[in-house]
């Protein structure tokens with residue numbers, strides 16, 4: 167089996183990423199060939215998650231009992247999107263995660279990567295937990311129930327439970343506000359001299375959660391990051407296999423296009439019917455920039471290359487924009503999963 171580079175940016179880092187992922191994909195495909203397609207791609211819903219098992223270095227922050235992380239969830243208001251029903255005129259600096267077709271309150275929240283708890287306090291409403299990762303990134307989890315199972319100084323592994331979503335009674339639907347960023351505090355946002363009058367105030371690690379649309383800088387220029395892009399780009403370090411992905415619960419469409427490369431403009435190879443819970447070998451992935459400059463859900467860029475049958479592989483969009491919520495310019499602010507990694 168040949169290892170092809172699927173770099174599109176020409177950047178050396180991206181080249182290395184793609185070489186690594188393709189090498190892992192090749193080894194995964196070899197194992198897959200030995201097992202045979204029927205066994206590998208059989209529909210297996212309700213996989214039991216073992217947070218301590220070897221797996222990716224990063225994974226999604228919300229998970230339902232007995233389900234793959236992120237399965238059964240959606241992002242109602244995406245990163246750097248305008249949330250017109252809650253805070254029009256501002257970009258959202260994180261993602262609001264909800265459970266699909268059910269109440270989100272009480273749902274478990276998990277550390278997205280290994281790190282140290284550096285903040286566990288606030289009333290946002292609800293507690294805020296912030297984890298510092300070795301990479302210099304911080305993950306932040308807001309609107310958590312008050313009985314936190316973690317405290318400052320505790321080390322967590324990827325997939326460790328760090329709390330549950332708060333049941334709110336202030337008229338705002340219960341959800342997880344989730345950010346990834348390069349700072350705990352920084353002067354102009356939540357440090358000594360915040361530039362804008364958000365409620366968080368001075369030296370307030372949780373931060374404002376929003377950034378004015380008329381600010382001269384995009385949230386990514388300040389240090390916030392697109393969480394879905396970060397998680398998928400960093401999930402599989404060198405030498406680890408992406409394993410499998412499964413069709414998420416309630417995908418927004420019943421079938422999707424299979425493309426020859428990770429782009430909606432690429433040649434269409436096939437159409438795939440989406441049956442929730444069906445697993446396919448995940449050969450490689452393509453995710454957009456962590457510091458994406460996009461300003462709507464259309465800017466999310468996540469594709470998985472899947473082995474769809476013994477002889478067919480192709481690229482499928484793993485997360486897609488939804489117009490459930492829209493910015494004031496009409497562009498979508500919400501996102502739904504077609505596929506989630508089996509974690």
Ligand SMILES: [Zn+2]
Nearest residue numbers: 261262343375
């Ligand atoms: Zn939010």
